[in-house]
Amino acid sequence: MNTQQLIKKFVEKYGESNNVYRVFNAPGRVNLIGEHLDYNGGYVLPAALEFGTTLIIRQRDDQQISFASTNIPYEVVGSIQDELGSKSDQWTDYPVGVIKELEKIGVQLSKGYDLLYHGDIPNGAGLSSSASIEVVTAYALLSMEGKETDTVEIAKLSQKAENLFVGVNSGIMDQFAVANGRKDHAILLMCDTLEYELVPFETGAYKIVIANTNKRRGLIDSKYNERRSECDQALEILQKEIPALQYLAQLKPDQFETLQDSILDETVRRRAKHVVEENQRVLDSVEALKKGDLDSFGQYMNQSHDSLRYLYEVTGDELDAMVEEFQRESGTLGVRMTGAGFGGCTVALVHEDKVDSVIEQVAHNYESRTGLKPDFYVCGVGQGVHEIEEAL
Ligand code: GLA
Numbered sequence: 097m098n099t100q101q102l103i104k105k106f107v108e109k110y111g112e113s114n115n116v117y118r119v120f121n122a123p124g125r126v127n128l129i130g131e132h133l134d135y136n137g138g139y140v141l142p143a144a145l146e147f148g149t150t151l152i153i154r155q156r157d158d159q160q161i162s163f164a165s166t167n168i169p170y171e172v173v174g175s176i177q178d179e180l181g182s183k184s185d186q187w188t189d190y191p192v193g194v195i196k197e198l199e200k201i202g203v204q205l206s207k208g209y210d211l212l213y214h215g216d217i218p219n220g221a222g223l224s225s226s227a228s229i230e231v232v233t234a235y236a237l238l239s240m241e242g243k244e245t246d247t248v249e250i251a252k253l254s255q256k257a258e259n260l261f262v263g264v265n266s267g268i269m270d271q272f273a274v275a276n277g278r279k280d281h282a283i284l285l286m287c288d289t290l291e292y293e294l295v296p297f298e299t300g301a302y303k304i305v306i307a308n309t310n311k312r313r314g315l316i317d318s319k320y321n322e323r324r325s326e327c328d329q330a331l332e333i334l335q336k337e338i339p340a341l342q343y344l345a346q347l348k349p350d351q352f353e354t355l356q357d358s359i360l361d362e363t364v365r366r367r368a369k370h371v372v373e374e375n376q377r378v379l380d381s382v383e384a385l386k387k388g389d390l391d392s393f394g395q396y397m398n399q400s401h402d403s404l405r406y407l408y409e410v411t412g413d414e415l416d417a418m419v420e421e422f423q424r425e426s427g428t429l430g431v432r433m434t435g436a437g438f439g440g441c442t443v444a445l446v447h448e449d450k451v452d453s454v455i456e457q458v459a460h461n462y463e464s465r466t467g468l469k470p471d472f473y474v475c476g477v478g479q480g481v482h483e484i485e486e487a488l
Contacts (some may be wrong), residue, residue: 097166099150099484102214105166106152110210115155118239122232122481123148124217125224125273126306126443127434128282128297129400130378132408134267136327137288137343138375141382142269143297144277146478147216149228153236156208161195163188166214176205183261190226191233193261197253198234203243211236218471221308222440226262227270230254235275235481247481248290251275265321266436277480284382288343295382297477302390302429302445305455307422308471309462311414311439320436323367323410330368333359344368345375370407374400394430394445398423401432401442410437417465418442421458428454 097105099119106117123144130140156162161180162173170186172179176199180192195205211233217225234250254271258264272285272292281294327344335341337355347355352372359365377396384392401419405411411419415433419442422431427450434443446454455472462470 097214097216102150102152102166102212105214106154106210106212109164109212110154110162113154113157115157117152117154118236119150119152119484120232120236120239120481121148121150121484122228122235122274123277123478124228125270125277126304126441127269127273128443129381129396129432130374131400131404131432131434131437132323132410133345133371133375133378134269134285134287135324136345136371136375138286138345138371139378140269140285140287141282141295141378142273142277142285143282143477144273144279144480145217145223146475147473148274148478149213149215149217149225149232150484151214151232151236152212153240154210155240156210158208159205160208161205162208162210163191164212166212168215175208183263187229189262190229190257193257194230194233194254195237196261197257198237200256201249201253203238203241205237206241209237209240218308220313220440222313222435222437223306224270224274224435226258226264227254227274230257231271231274231481235483239483247275248272250481252290264317265324273480275481277478279479280477282385282477284378288345295385297385298388299390299445300388301448303448303451303474304476305422305444305446305451306434306473306475307418307442307444307458307462308473309414309418309439309441309466310468310470311412311466313436313439316436316438319410319438323408326364326367327371329361330359330364330371333364334368344371347372349373349376366407366409370403373407374403377403390429390445394428397430397432397443397445404433404437408437412438414439414466414468415442418458418462418470421461421465422446422454424461425450425454425457427451
């Protein structure tokens, strides 16, 4: 749906008014490498996608807020103090959580607003549709209220909305990428300090191919929290050896080598090993990217998947089958799962001349192995949250 069509839908839903509307967009994200590192204080390398959530917003003549979406049936109108005050277990928890976090930093909405969202990120695929809704809401409301739109602060408050109101204990990576992405760049983010560098993502003849396994990501929250607590256990043990250690990812691989026997639980030791080695892999991947050494970058992607499969154990049959099928194809430079895991998507770099044939072959083989029909997205790196000016 283009912006003009969306504006038409907005007027159909909310009617004409003399108040001006504005249009904003926030992308989804794909993580290129550095998985399960954000809550371990490590480096991640995500990038914004070219698809995301568009939001049209217009001031109302009362103090109410109304939320509707073109692609999710649930809609609601009310005030944040009353009807919208508690969790509904609907998608509107994301924007409501954001408004609550804005209030905590002293931004009280001075008026009511009508909001209409349109998302083109597949839901539940692990491409951060929720972060995209949170970030576009925060950016749009701050803009409407004439306040500063600091995208690092927006990422932080959107993460809090997700942690505290929605109740999902995620790290900062998704919201940060959605808020701060730059076209044709990956973001090297240090999750401990939130310092970041935009790294040109120049892939020459290679395209990013995202494949959705279409495996329902059941149990994802409990498994995610289990991994977090295993990392906490590892950290606690290692802090006895190095009291100044604040995060697992601060350890270098050779330090970990000498200390690892202090972690008696074999599972916990493997989790920590993934974190330490994956962190080094992010730094090595960025070096490779800067040198234009895409072959090495692809190898690091493959190694990352193996580590998530065997050490961190967050892949599962469908993600592994998808990765194996991509790896069988000569046009694939590298491939790995992306996001939390347990289903969701893989990300691959595939030669442009072979994209169509690789997709066709992988789709066929994946379906016969798993019985699931996959979806594919060939996409470039898009822009972080922004206003769409030309709509007006
Ligand atoms: C999910 C979370 C992120 C991050 C990834 C794993 O996407 O929302 O914060 O932890 O999983 O890298």
